Amino acid sequence: VYVLGKGLLCRMKVNFVEEPDTMMNDFREIAPTFVLFAPRVWEQIAADVRAAVMDASPLKQRLYHLGMSTGLAALEKGQHSSFANMLLFRALRDRLGFTRLRSAATGGAALGPDTFKFFRAMGVPLRTLYGQTELLGAYTLHPADKVDPDTTGVPMSEDIEIRIDQPDSQGIGEILVRHPNMFLGYYKAPEASAADVKDGWMHSGDAGYFNDHKQLVVIDRIKDLAETARGERFSPQYIENKLKFSPYIAEAVVLGAGREHLAAMICIRYSIISKWAEKNRIAFTTYSDLASRNEVYALLQKEVETVNAHLPAAQRIARFLLLYKELDADDGELTRTRKVRRSVINEKYADIIDGIYGGKPAIPVDTVIRFQDGTTQRIRTTLRVVDLGGHGPMAEAAE
Structure with a gap:
């Protein structure tokens, strides 16, 4: 388009x-x-x-x-x-x-x-667009004189209607949209069309709300919003974006749905950390080897603690580890726009996640990685889990 x-x-x-x-x-x-x-x-x-x-x-x-x-x-x-x-x-x-x-x-x-x-x-002059393909692409944009990085702006024209469906006590609900140029339905898929379009309104599947300036704030996919065992809601994507502002972090997956505390699996940005390691005379051979170095863990711990300092107490990361490989769209772990596929991550790394929340200080890994050219590599390593001072059952288990 x-x-x-x-x-x-x-x-x-x-x-x-x-x-x-x-x-x-x-x-x-x-x-x-x-x-x-x-x-x-x-x-x-x-x-x-x-x-x-x-x-x-x-x-x-x-x-x-x-x-x-x-x-x-x-x-x-x-x-x-x-x-x-x-x-x-x-x-x-x-x-x-x-x-x-x-x-x-x-x-x-x-x-x-x-x-x-x-x-x-x-x-x-950066501004944010928001929309869906079904609705002819983007339909909200920041006004030139009211750019707010926490929002996606306002409707581009008067004939675009946006409302929040079934908002909770904080005004957060599903974003519904309709306008004269939206699609008629999915090709030869009437059931899918009926599920997503009701009474002329397109159900986006995104959670959001309008702020005091009537700008739309998109939080996350509704299915990806999570709640801890203590009933505290959080957006994994929001915290992940905070982490990825660090030049040393390429990807991050924030965990915590149904758990006592939040944890994170982090992928190092190899191109930058390898340069940092060479500058600091730290010997390494592969991505996995570099990600397991104590000096790299110390570097990343500072980055996570910096992010924690700017988050509410309930949304701070209690434990983290550095993954032995980068997340890859070809492995189904990310979409082509680099969004985390949480269901795939939860299934593929279930043993590692259980180890994090089981209080283990180290998690052994013995797996095979398949590259795009068809070659494979066996990886045997140990992932160290860093405890940042969480409290409750998980911290007690770590002791």
Whole structure:
């Protein structure tokens, strides 16, 4: 729709990257005026910037942190810092290919507020789209003068109706939508159509609410919202996005449904941590070997504790471990837009999850990984579980 249809309607030139690995170089060469990236791409760009800063000289690192802190402070006041722009952002936008951007958007999944603010402070006019294919794509967008990273904006036109179905005491319920251009139903699937469209309203399957400024806040898929054994509701995706703002974390799966406390399985960002390990003279051979190093665990523990410090007590991670492999869409663990398939994770890593909540300090793993080219590798390792001071039955079991 966006590549072919939009190009034909607006008579605009459509460019394609030469190779996936050359995307950012091609992007800089093209310097587009509009860009729509999935959250995963924005997260990767932000992580690459922070990784490059790690390799910079101490002086450049100090200048970067000064410019970024100044820019974020100005953003909190609804302003842009000329000083930060001159010191850092103008050159950074040029390096990334953002020099001609007049509009930028993200959609398809939730983008963490920290990553969102990172780009807004840089001067990237980033806004959030929200919608579904059945409803002709996106139908909400941030107003240009009221961009809130915690929301998905307001309806794009007056004929788009959005309501919250069966809201709870906090106003949270299922998002229902209808407008004149929505689909007629699924092809040759009347039962599926009847299940998702009732009385002309499309049931999105997403949980959300309207904030005080009438902007739509999307929390998570209804089926993915979870509740601890103590009756405390939480959104795994929200906490995962907080964790993934760290340049060292590629993926995270937050657990805790029906449990006393929350826990996390974390995948390291190999490209960055391998560089960090080389810089700190830490020897390693493979991804699994690197993820098992005590120094890496210490590094990641600081990142998790930083996230915990900004979360309510009931949503803090009590235990975590580093997985022996990256989560992969080809293994069914992620969707193609990099969303976690929780049912697959819960089934595939059931023994590891049971070990985490069984209070084990270490979990042995003996498994075989199959690569895209058909080759296999046997992995035998031990996953260390870090206890961050949880309380209750789980912490007692760990003792």
